[in-house]
Amino acid sequence: MILKEKTAIVTGSTSGIGLAMARAFAREGANVVINGFGKAEDIESARSGIEAEFRVKAVYSPADLTRPEEIAGLIKLGEDSFGSVDVLVNNAGVQYVSPIEDFPAAKWEQIIALNLSSAFYTMQAAIPGMKVRKWGRVINTASAHSFVASPFKSAYVAAKHGIAGLTKAAGLELATHGITVNCISPGYVWTPLVESQIPDTMKARGMTKEQVMNDVLLAAQPTKQFVTVEQVAALAVFLCSDAASQITGANLPMDGGWTAQ
Numbered sequence: 001m002i003l004k005e006k007t008a009i010v011t012g013s014t015s016g017i018g019l020a021m022a023r024a025f026a027r028e029g030a031n032v033v034i035n036g037f038g039k040a041e042d043i044e045s046a047r048s049g050i051e052a053e054f055r056v057k058a059v060y061s062p063a064d065l066t067r068p069e070e071i072a073g074l075i076k077l078g079e080d081s082f083g084s085v086d087v088l089v090n091n092a093g094v095q096y097v098s099p100i101e102d103f104p105a106a107k108w109e110q111i112i113a114l115n116l117s118s119a120f121y122t123m124q125a126a127i128p129g130m131k132v133r134k135w136g137r138v139i140n141t142a143s144a145h146s147f148v149a150s151p152f153k154s155a156y157v158a159a160k161h162g163i164a165g166l167t168k169a170a171g172l173e174l175a176t177h178g179i180t181v182n183c184i185s186p187g188y189v190w191t192p193l194v195e196s197q198i199p200d201t202m203k204a205r206g207m208t209k210e211q212v213m214n215d216v217l218l219a220a221q222p223t224k225q226f227v228t229v230e231q232v233a234a235l236a237v238f239l240c241s242d243a244a245s246q247i248t249g250a251n252l253p254m255d256g257g258w259t260a261q
């Protein structure tokens with residue numbers, strides 16, 4: 001177990017990729033702070049499930065990461081509960097699809113605040129403790145959209161390109177402090193969010209489920225397979241290992257070949 005006696009905070013970990021990462025860190029012995037929105041009973045069942053299954057401690061923070069004033073409290077919860085924050089994953093993110101001229105300003109502001117600025121504020125709060133302990137791992141969930149664009153996703157693409165740049169700058173700044181900063185950039189990952197889009201797309205385009213999956217969702221993904229949340233989480237665990245100590249400032253694609261094209 002590579003994370004025994006360490007603490008991991010994963011933003012946006014009440015579902016999808018973030019929850020898989022929190023569970024994978026707990027499996028490696030870390031105490032975890034989970035965060036995000038959802039039904040209280042679902043969140044409590046995810047939290048207590050982690051404690052029961054992996055024999056670690058898990059606490060939940062309801063911090064809204066679009067609000068910088070709530071972010072300091074998220075990091076403090078980790079430090080107060082477990083004595084340190086050693087692994088920080090900036091994973092919370094949302095999407096909105098619209099032509100630029102119709103893109104609601106509030107949606108632009110929300111996506112930049114959540115998908116980009118929140119990572120700046122969490123790092124600002126967590127790095128001082130990591131520097132004192134001379135060890136830290138910051139992992140940012142970016143996206144294939146940190147390398148390439150798609151139309152109608154202007155805010156998401158801008159934020160994801162931005163987080164790749166923030167990752168490089170932070171990686172350089174912290175290179176001599178035992179702290180690595182990297183992005184994982186998935187292509188399409190099989191999450192409830194993706195699955196739930198299928199019925200509407202089937203109806204809207206008159207397609208079968210297989211057609212929606214292959215011709216719409218996986219159109220850009222050469223392997224024609226979804227990435228799994230467990231695969232993304234396994235890469236995050238690897239980035240926490242000693243074997244990954246010389247990987248920093250990197251943006252690692254896990255996209256079935258999408259950005260090789």
Ligand code: NAD
Binds near residue numbers: 066115192
């Ligand atoms: P998801 O919707 O399952 O998870 C998003 C999480 O963020 C949830 O826990 C949600 O409650 C939380 N969240 C939303 N708004 C928040 C806020 N204001 N404050 C705190 N938490 C908030 O989605 P996912 O697919 O697991 O996405 C996780 C990350 O992976 C995102 O950054 C997303 O851009 C990225 N990503 C996803 C895919 C994919 O195909 N699913 C592909 C590439 C990148």
